[in-house]
Amino acid sequence: xxxxxxxxxxxxxxxxxxxxxxxxxxxxxxxxxxxxxxxxxxxxxxxxxxxxxxxxxxxxxxxxxxxxxxxxxxxxxxxxxxxxxxxxxxxxxxxxxxxxxxxxxxxxxxxxxxxxxxxxxxxxxxxxxxxxxxxxxxxxxxxxxxxxxxxxxxxxxxxxxxxxxxxxxxxxxxxxxxxxxxxxxxxxxxxxxxxxxxxxxxxxxxxxxxxxxxxxxxxxxxxxxxxxxxxxxxxxxxxxxxxxxxxxxxxxxxxxxxxxxxxxxxxxxxxxxxxxxxxxxxxxxxxxxxxxxxxxxxxxxxxx
Amino acid sequence: xxxxxxxxxxxxxxxxxxxxxxxxxxxxxxxxxxxxxxxxxxxxxxxxxxxxxxxxxxxxxxxxxxxxxxxxxxxxxxxxxxxxxxxxxxxxxxxxxxxxxxxxxxxxxxxxxxxxxxxxxxxxxxxxxxxxxxxxxxxxxxxxxxxxxxxxxxxxxxxxxxxxxxxxxxxxxxxxxxxxxxxxxxxxxxxxxxxxxxxxxxxxxxxxxxxxxxxxxxxxxxxxxxxxxxxxxxxxxxxxxxxxxxxxxxxxxxxxxxxxxxxxxxxxxxxxxxxxxxxx
Numbered sequence: 218x219x220x221x222x223x224x225x226x227x228x229x230x231x232x233x234x235x236x237x238x239x240x241x242x243x244x245x246x247x248x249x250x251x252x253x254x255x256x257x258x259x260x261x262x263x264x265x266x267x268x269x270x271x272x273x274x275x276x277x278x279x280x281x282x283x284x285x286x287x288x289x290x291x292x293x294x295x296x297x298x299x300x301x302x303x304x305x306x307x308x309x310x311x312x313x314x315x316x317x318x319x320x321x322x323x324x325x326x327x328x329x330x331x332x333x334x335x336x337x338x339x340x341x342x343x344x345x346x347x348x349x350x351x352x353x354x355x356x357x358x359x360x361x362x363x364x365x366x367x368x369x370x371x372x373x374x375x376x377x378x379x380x381x382x383x384x385x386x387x388x389x390x391x392x393x394x395x396x397x398x399x400x401x402x403x404x405x406x407x408x409x410x411x412x413x414x415x416x417x418x419x420x421x422x423x424x425x426x427x428x429x430x431x432x433x434x435x436x437x438x439x440x441x442x443x444x445x446x447x448x449x450x451x452x453x454x455x456x457x458x459x460x461x462x463x464x465x466x467x468x469x470x471x472x473x474x475x476x477x478x479x480x481x482x483x484x485x486x487x488x489x490x491x492x493x494x495x496x497x498x499x500x501x502x503x504x505x506x507x508x509x510x511x512x513x514x515x516x517x518x519x520x521x
Numbered sequence: 522x523x524x525x526x527x528x529x530x531x532x533x534x535x536x537x538x539x540x541x542x543x544x545x546x547x548x549x550x551x552x553x554x555x556x557x558x559x560x561x562x563x564x565x566x567x568x569x570x571x572x573x574x575x576x577x578x579x580x581x582x583x584x585x586x587x588x589x590x591x592x593x594x595x596x597x598x599x600x601x602x603x604x605x606x607x608x609x610x611x612x613x614x615x616x617x618x619x620x621x622x623x624x625x626x627x628x629x630x631x632x633x634x635x636x637x638x639x640x641x642x643x644x645x646x647x648x649x650x651x652x653x654x655x656x657x658x659x660x661x662x663x664x665x666x667x668x669x670x671x672x673x674x675x676x677x678x679x680x681x682x683x684x685x686x687x688x689x690x691x692x693x694x695x696x697x698x699x700x701x702x703x704x705x706x707x708x709x710x711x712x713x714x715x716x717x718x719x720x721x722x723x724x725x726x727x728x729x730x731x732x733x734x735x736x737x738x739x740x741x742x743x744x745x746x747x748x749x750x751x752x753x754x755x756x757x758x759x760x761x762x763x764x765x766x767x768x769x770x771x772x773x774x775x776x777x778x779x780x781x782x783x784x785x786x787x788x789x790x791x792x793x794x795x796x797x798x799x800x801x
Contacts, residue, residue: 248550248576250592273606274550274576274592274653297650299551300777301589304650312638312648321637324654325610344614345660347700348692350635350642350684351652369701398603399577399592405607454594461589513585516595520588521772 218411219436225392229491232414232442233259236380239289241269243406244278245383246451248299249459250399252278253382255416255447258485258494261285271378273324273402277450277467280305283317284477285485292320294327298468301461306471320354328402330376334409342370381406381413383433384448386456387426388417392438395421395429397454407433416444418456446495446503457506458519463498526763528713528786529554529775531730532670533766534758535716536622537561538801539666539709544619545571547609547662549653550591553774554668555622557587561765573618578604587770589777613658616703621662623655623707627682628669630724630744632689632707635682642684655687660702670778672712672741678724679743690722709801713783714738716755716801723747728755728801732786756797757790 233256236242246252257278260268269290270279279296282288284307296308311317329341342361346352352371359372383403387395394415396403407413415433420443447453450460450467470476481487484497495503509516536558540546544567548555552575563572563581572581576592579600588595597603604612612618625634626649636655640646659665665687671677685692690706697706710717715738716728726738727749739746766775776784790796 248592249590250576274651293651295550295651295653297551299590300553300774304648309648313645315644319642319648321651323652323656324606325614325657328607328610343657344702345657345688348688348694349656349686350637351656351686353642399579399597399606401592401606452593458593459590517586517772520586520593520595 220392220439221436224390225438225441226390226420227440227442229255229259229416229442229444232256232416232440233263235412235414235440236260236265238265239267239269240379241271243378243381243410244270244272244275245381245401245403245406246448247274247401248276249301249464250452251384251448252276252451253384253416253447254278254449254451255384255442255444255491256382256414257281258491260287261481261485262489271327271376273327276305277464280307280471281467283308283311284471285481288317290318290320292322294322294324298464302465302468306468307477321351323351326373327376328405330373331402331405331409333373333375334377335405338375340372340374342372344370346371376409378406378410379412381410383407383413383415384444384453385415385417386453387419387421387429388415388441389421389423389426390441391423392435392441393423393426393431394433394438395426396432400432404432407437412439413437414440416442416447418445418447418453419443444491447491449498449503455510457503458509458516460502460506461520525787525789526758527788528730528783529779530763530766531758531788532668532711532713533557533561533775534762535711535755535801536666536668537565537762539711540567540570540620542567543569545573545612545617546620547573547613547618548575548622549655550576551650552591552622552624553587553770554670554778556591556596557766557769557775558622560584560769561762564765565759565762573604573609578606578609580604584769586772587774589772589774610654614661616661616663618662620664620666621658622666622668623659623687624668625687626677627679628667628677628710629679629682629689631691631722632665632667632710632719632724633682633685633692634667634687634689635684637684637686639683652686659687659704661704664705665707667707667710669710669712670783671780672714673783675741675743678712678741690719713779714741725749726752728753730755731788756800757788757795759796760790
C-alpha cells in the first residue's frame with residue numbers, strides 16, 4: 218500500500234495508535250544504537266499487550282517492553298547488553314518463567330524472510346539452522362531440495378510485520394526520511410511491513426532531507442513524529458552517543474519486577490510523555506551526550 | 522612498555538595470530554577480544570586482511586577506542602566504507618567471508634557453541650542473549666576461530682551443549698558434509714588455559730600457557746581431553762601486539778570477558794626476548 222497523504226505529521230500518541238494489541242512489530246536500530254525508544258515508551262504508556270517483536274540484535278527497547286508486560290512472542294536474534302551490562306534482566310526473567318513464547322531467530326534468516334515479503338514471494342531458502350536449537354523453535358520453517366542442484370536448504374516463510382517502528386535523523390512532513398549508517402534492517406523493515414511509523418530528531422524541509430539523502434521514501438512511510446532524543450538512552454549519531462549511565466540504571470532496576478515498576482513510574486508513566494521523560498533525564502545530561510564529537514578524550518569519557 | 526603482560530592481552534594477541542593475511546574477517550557483537558584481535562592482526566602480520574566490524578559493518582575502520590558496545594560510531598571511524606547489513610550477510614552466504622570469531626556459554630568437542638540457553642529450551646535455567654547471525658554464518662563462513670575466556674569454570678567446555686546455536690563439525694542431525702554446509706568449521710579454539718586445534722573435527726589441546734598444567738586443563742574440560750603429542754607452551758606474544766592491545770582498548774573493555782582471578786595472572790617475556798609474531 219502506498220501512503221500518499223501530503224502531511225503525515227502526528228503526535229507520538231497518535232503514532233502509537235498504529236500499533237494494536239497482538240501485532241507483529243519490527244523494531245529498528247540495534248543493540249545500543251538508534252532504537253525507537255520514544256515509541257517504545259509510548260507503547261508502554263498506552264498499555265499495549267501481546268506484541269510479537271521481530272528484530273536482529275537488540276537491547277533496552279525489547280527489555281523495557283518485556284518488563285512492562287507488553288510482549289507475548291519474541292523473535293529477535295539477540296537481546297542483551299553485550300560485555301557492557303551483560304544479560305537483559307527483564308527479558309531473562311520473563312523467558313525463564315515461561316511468560317514469553319521464545320522464537321529466537323538468526324540475523325540472516327530474518328533478513329531473508331523480510332526479503333521474501335519485499336519480493337512478493339512466499340519463502341526464501343537459507344543455509345544453516347538444521348542441527349541447531351533454533352530449528353526446534355520454528356516449526357514453521359520447511360526443508361526443500363533445490364530443483365536444479367539437488368542441494369538441501371531450509372525454506373523460511375515470508376515475514377511481513379504489521380508495523381515497523383524506526384527512529385531517524387530527519388524527515389519532511391510528507392514522510393521522506395533520512396537515516397544514518399549503520400542502517401541495520403531499517404530499510405528492509407520499512408519495505409516489508411504493513412505500516413511504517415517513524416520518529417525523527419528533527420522535522421526538515423523536503424530539500425534539506427533530499428540533500429542529506431532520502432533512505433525511506435514518502436510512499437513507504439505511514440506516520441511521522443518529531444521526537445528529539447527519541448532514541449535515548451540508545452545513541453543517535455551524530456547527534457548524541459548512548460547514555461551509558463542511564464542504561465546502567467535501567468539494567469539495575471530491571472533485576473526485579475518492583476525495580477521495573479519504579480523505573481517506569483519515574484521515567485515513563487509518571488512524567489506522562491516524552492517532554493516529561495526528557496525532563497526526568499535532565500537537560501544537562503542530554504546536552505553532554507552530544508559532546509562526543511568534541512574530542513576522542515571526551516568521547517571516551519562519556520563511554521567509560 | 523612494561524616487561525609484564527596479562528592474560529587478556531595475551532589472548533587478544535593469540536586470537537590475532539589465527540588470522541591469515543588477505544582474509545576477509547568478521548566478528549559478532551559482544552566480542553571485544555575478537556574485535557581487538559582483528560585490529561591487532563590488521564596492524565601487524567595481516568595488513569591486507571579485510572576487516573569487517575561486527576555491528577557497524579564498517580570496513581577497516583580506525584577506532585578512536587574500543588567501546589563497551591559494538592554498535593558504536595567509534596568502530597566506524599575513518600572506515601574505508603560502511604557495508605549494509607545485507608551486504609555482509611550475503612557475502613558470508615556465498616562463501617566470501619574467510620573467517621569469523623565465535624564464542625559461547627558452552628562449547629562442545631565438535632566446536633558447536635551455545636549462546637541461547639543453559640538448560641532445556643522450553644524451560645531455560647538461564648536464558649542467554651542469543652546467537653545473532655551465528656546459526657546461518659557458521660554454516661557458510663569458510664573458517665571459524667572460537668574463543669572462551671571462562672574455560673577454568675568447568676562449565677564452558679562441555680561434552681554436549683544444552684542447546685546448539687552455532688554449528689561445529691557434527692550435530693545430532695549429521696556432519697557438515699551430510700547437511701550440505703559449505704563452510705569449513707572451527708580451526709582454532711583459544712581459551713585462557715590453552716589453544717586447541719581441530720585436526721579430525723574434534724578439539725585437541727595443542728598449546729598451554731606457561732602457568733597452566735595439563736591436569737588443570739583436564740579438570741576444567743567437560744569432555745575427554747585429546748592432547749597433541751607435540752604439546753608445548755604457547756610462545757609469548759609479540760611485544761608490538763601487546764602494545765597495540767593497550768592502545769586500542771584504553772577502557773579495558775576486553776577485561777570484562779574474564780573473571781577477576783584470571784586478570785591477576787602476570788607473564789614476562791624471556792630474557793632472550795623470544796616471542797612469536799604469528800604462530801600458535
